[in-house]
Amino acid sequence: MNMKKMDVLxxxxxxxxxxxxxxxxxxxxxxxxxxxxxxxxxxMAQRGGSVVSHVRMGEKxxxxxxxxxxxDLILAFEKxxxxxxxxxxKSGAVVVINDYEQPPQSVSLGQEKYPTDKxxxxxxxRRTDKIYIIDGNKKVKELGNVRTLNIFMLGCFAxxxxxxxxxxxxxxxxxxxxxxxxxxxxxxxxxxxxIESVRIGTH
Amino acid sequence: xxxxxxxxxGNEALALGAYHxxxxxxxxxxxxxxxxxxxNLSRFKDIYAEWSxxxxxxxxVGMGAAYTGARAMVSMKMVxxxxxxxxxxxxxxxxxxxxxxxxxxxxxxxxxxxxEQDNRHYARLAKVPMLEPSDSQDVYDxxxxxxxxxxxxxxxxxxxxxxxxxxxKSVVDARKSxxxxxxxxxxxxxxxxYVMLPVNALPRHALVEKRMEKLAVxxxxxxxxxxxxxxxxxxxxxxxxxxxYAREVFPEASxxxxxxxxxxxxxxxxxxxxxxxxxxxxxxxxxxxxxxxKAMGVKVTGKExxxxxxELNTRIVTESSIGAGLVPESEKPQVLPxxxxxxxxxxxLCPGCPHTGIYYTLNTVGQRSKLLESKExxxxxxxxxxxxxxYTLGAYPPxxxxxxxxxxxxxxxxxxxMEKAGVKSKVVAxxxxxxxxxxxxxxxxxxxYNDGHITILILDNHTTAMTGHQEHxxxxxxxxxxxxxxxxxxSLCRGIGVKDLKVINxxxxxxxxxxxxxxxxxxxxxxxIVRGACAMQVRKREHPRKVDTEKCTQCxxxxxxxxxxxxxxxxxxxxxxxxxxxDICALCEQLCPVKAISA
Numbered sequence: 001m002n003m004k005k006m007d008v009l010x011x012x013x014x015x016x017x018x019x020x021x022x023x024x025x026x027x028x029x030x031x032x033x034x035x036x037x038x039x040x041x042x043x044m045a046q047r048g049g050s051v052v053s054h055v056r057m058g059e060k061x062x063x064x065x066x067x068x069x070x071x072d073l074i075l076a077f078e079k080x081x082x083x084x085x086x087x088x089x090k091s092g093a094v095v096v097i098n099d100y101e102q103p104p105q106s107v108s109l110g111q112e113k114y115p116t117d118k119x120x121x122x123x124x125x126r127r128t129d130k131i132y133i134i135d136g137n138k139k140v141k142e143l144g145n146v147r148t149l150n151i152f153m154l155g156c157f158a159x160x161x162x163x164x165x166x167x168x169x170x171x172x173x174x175x176x177x178x179x180x181x182x183x184x185x186x187x188x189x190x191x192x193x194x195i196e197s198v199r200i201g202t203h
Numbered sequence: 204x205x206x207x208x209x210x211x212x213g214n215e216a217l218a219l220g221a222y223h224x225x226x227x228x229x230x231x232x233x234x235x236x237x238x239x240x241x242x243n244l245s246r247f248k249d250i251y252a253e254w255s256x257x258x259x260x261x262x263x264v265g266m267g268a269a270y271t272g273a274r275a276m277v278s279m280k281m282v283x284x285x286x287x288x289x290x291x292x293x294x295x296x297x298x299x300x301x302x303x304x305x306x307x308x309x310x311x312x313x314x315x316x317x318x319e320q321d322n323r324h325y326a327r328l329a330k331v332p333m334l335e336p337s338d339s340q341d342v343y344d345x346x347x348x349x350x351x352x353x354x355x356x357x358x359x360x361x362x363x364x365x366x367x368x369x370x371x372k373s374v375v376d377a378r379k380s381x382x383x384x385x386x387x388x389x390x391x392x393x394x395x396x397y398v399m400l401p402v403n404a405l406p407r408h409a410l411v412e413k414r415m416e417k418l419a420v421x422x423x424x425x426x427x428x429x430x431x432x433x434x435x436x437x438x439x440x441x442x443x444x445x446x447x448y449a450r451e452v453f454p455e456a457s458x459x460x461x462x463x464x465x466x467x468x469x470x471x472x473x474x475x476x477x478x479x480x481x482x483x484x485x486x487x488x489x490x491x492x493x494x495x496x497k498a499m500g501v502k503v504t505g506k507e508x509x510x511x512x513x514e515l516n517t518r519i520v521t522e523s524s525i526g527a528g529l530v531p532e533s534e535k536p537q538v539l540p541x542x543x544x545x546x547x548x549x550x551x552l553c554p555g556c557p558h559t560g561i562y563y564t565l566n567t568v569g570q571r572s573k574l575l576e577s578k579e580x581x582x583x584x585x586x587x588x589x590x591x592x593x594y595t596l597g598a599y600p601p602x603x604x605x606x607x608x609x610x611x612x613x614x615x616x617x618x619x620x621m622e623k624a625g626v627k628s629k630v631v632a633x634x635x636x637x638x639x640x641x642x643x644x645x646x647x648x649x650x651x652y653n654d655g656h657i658t659i660l661i662l663d664n665h666t667t668a669m670t671g672h673q674e675h676x677x678x679x680x681x682x683x684x685x686x687x688x689x690x691x692x693x694s695l696c697r698g699i700g701v702k703d704l705k706v707i708n709x710x711x712x713x714x715x716x717x718x719x720x721x722x723x724x725x726x727x728x729x730x731x732i733v734r735g736a737c738a739m740q741v742r743k744r745e746h747p748r749k750v751d752t753e754k755c756t757q758c759x760x761x762x763x764x765x766x767x768x769x770x771x772x773x774x775x776x777x778x779x780x781x782x783x784x785x786d787i788c789a790l791c792e793q794l795c796p797v798k799a800i801s802a
Binding site (some may be wrong): 013014023026027030035036037038039040041042048049050061062063064065067068069080081083084086087102103104105106107108109110111112113114115119123126127146 | 551
């Protein structure tokens with residue numbers, strides 16, 4: 001991975017904290033000396049729709065949107081939402097997926113089928129084999145606060161990102177209100193640890 | 204001390220830029236992608252910021268403030284400027300004293316709007332200067348100029364952003380501090396300027412034309428109209444976010460980047476055109492720059508290959524430019540198609556949404572599923588005219604309850620028009636509380652006055668929900684958190700002359716069905732206020748409902764509520780406890796025919 005630039009998609013379902021997570025990535029990257037642009041694409045509603053954030057960091061960034069085929073890493077908070085953006089990946093990119101399934105309405109109504117893990121992985125494998133699947137919901141439940149999922153996922157992302165730990169600590173500390181600061185810092189550390197064990201296991 | 208480098212959205216940079224530029228009065232009606240401008244401004248306690256009833260009133264408030272020499276800013280989404288067009292045109296002809304900056308936030312790609320109009324045409328129509336930023340730093344810097352231009356030329360300034368500017372974040376160096384130019388505003392008697400009787404308006408029009416001549420000179424040296432020289436084979440005129448895409452796709456071209464896109468710097472453009480081999484324009488939506496440059500007698504292309512529809516991105520600009528022979532074929536992006544067969548995930552009504560119950564009721568009472576099954580188009584048993592808000596999502600399955608959606612407040616007039624045209628079916632208009640106050644009231648007055656027999660459902664969730672829960676006149680709380688007088692929607696309807704008025708709990712399915720049936724069976728006009736708090740504003744989520752799998756017969760009735768918490772997992776109905784709103788809702792429990800759902 002070229003450490004002078006990185007183009008990241010953070011994907012998930014409305015309500016999972018995708019936008020806050022991408023804000024923190026952007027703020028951390030600025031502190032580490034990168035030029036940054038980020039943009040969120042949300043549907044109309046407050047909750048439940050498909051959400052994707054584009055975050056770009058580099059020496060100089062022009063377009064806020066990443067071109068299809070140029071994404072270095074997808075950080076997916078929900079499985080289907082990883083596959084949905086697979087055509088944005090460049091070859092050999094990294095995909096980090098939360099092993100969580102939220103069936104869309106059409107699936108619950110029996111009109112469409114939720115894809116199998118095999119189908120989801122096949123979509124991603126068109127571009128890369130570097131796919132890491134982590135049970136984030138289970139881990140943050142054990143930690144004691146399911147709302148920390150987004151920061152746990154940032155911990156997973158940090159292992160691949162060109163920013164030192166001190167910048168992450170500072171930006172999370174700054175963004176989180178005092179009463180939930182410690183638990184989020186713990187979630188971040190936990191995510192970082194989990195991804196390392198999966199990485200060693202896979203490659 | 205503030206940090207110098209910040210990651211700000213266009214809207215955040217706009218609010219900060221306006222604050223530093225000394226704005227004293229700010230008004231707006233919420234609308235994506237403009238909403239966060241006033242939200243950010245309202246946090247500064249040393250300015251006055253209000254949510255206005257609608258964009259027209261917001262414009263009039265800004266105009267009044269500017270007449271006293273204060274600096275005022277009015278912000279809205281692009282279709283809001285249609286609502287505010289009357290006072291906007293008036294502000295152009297009278298001119299202002301204090302700076303008046305009007306923000307229009309356009310929505311190419313229609314992320315959250317009802318059309319894709321290009322509001323740059325309003326600058327030409329109203330004969331006012333227009334500024335267009337290309338990232339958050341531009342937004343901040345241009346705000347510094349906007350008020351100065353407004354005051355120097357005695358004109359409102361149109362400040363045009365787009366969704367991709369308003370909602371993207373980029374690095375901003377915000378070094379200025381707040382300066383207020385006129386700390387004691389005063390209105391000075393001057394009927395020739397402010398009273399637009401014909402005798403005064405005609406000479407004002409002549410002054411407006413003079414103003415445009417002066418601005419045409421000014422824009423030639425405006426510092427935010429910039430030339431970036433590189434190779435001279437291709438010269439690109441561009442503005443807004445299109446500049447960013449163009450810079451990325453054409454790293455070797457020369458650029459004329461326009462920060463002011465009306466009036467256009469004719470001499471600057473002609474000089475630039477003369478020095479490059481080929482001149483092109485890269486712009487989103489209409490050929491606004493291109494046609495105006497063509498009218499100068501300059502040879503230019505652009506929309507021959509750049510699409511008219513949708514927002515641009517680097518892939519579209521690359522592929523279009525390859526087609527026009529401007530970029531080598533070797534640059535063609537190797538794009539994969541999206542993975543096939545993935546289920547879509549459109550936006551939904553939230554778990555515990557107060558619109559769910561009435562939509563389920565309208566769907567069943569109106570026999571809406573029959574409409575979808577029928578091969579030939581047919582008149583619905585209940586014709587349901589819709590409006591703009593979260594409740595527009597009722598058009599999606601499984602509700603399928605909206606027959607029209609046009610613009611704010613339109614549903615009531617449309618319903619009356621259908622009835623008067625003589626349709627056989629009963630017509631029902633659905634509108635939210637904020638939208639009713641925005642522009643539904645006049646429609647209701649018209650329907651009462653003209654003896655309409657329609658039913659109007661006001662879905663009152665006590666907030667402007669879709670744009671992120673802004674206050675409105677019905678909530679009795681101002682944009683800056685002050686307790687004020689709340690408009691009472693029931694008294695308002697009664698005052699207009701509505702005789703049949705019901706208020707029904709949004710979470711009582713039996714009452715909703717009985718109330719709806721009673722109202723639509725009546726000959727006279729009826730109003731039903733369906734009241735329930737927006738689920739996103741209810742923090743108390745106790746006792747999520749569960750499905751007793753022993754009792755459940757998998758009949759699927761509960762799924763017809765369209766609640767995202769009710770899911771089918773491995774062929775069985777399941778309620779996701781982290782999504783379920785619990786006691787505040789319990790619609791599924793009321794509905795289940797075998798009583799398999801409980802806390």
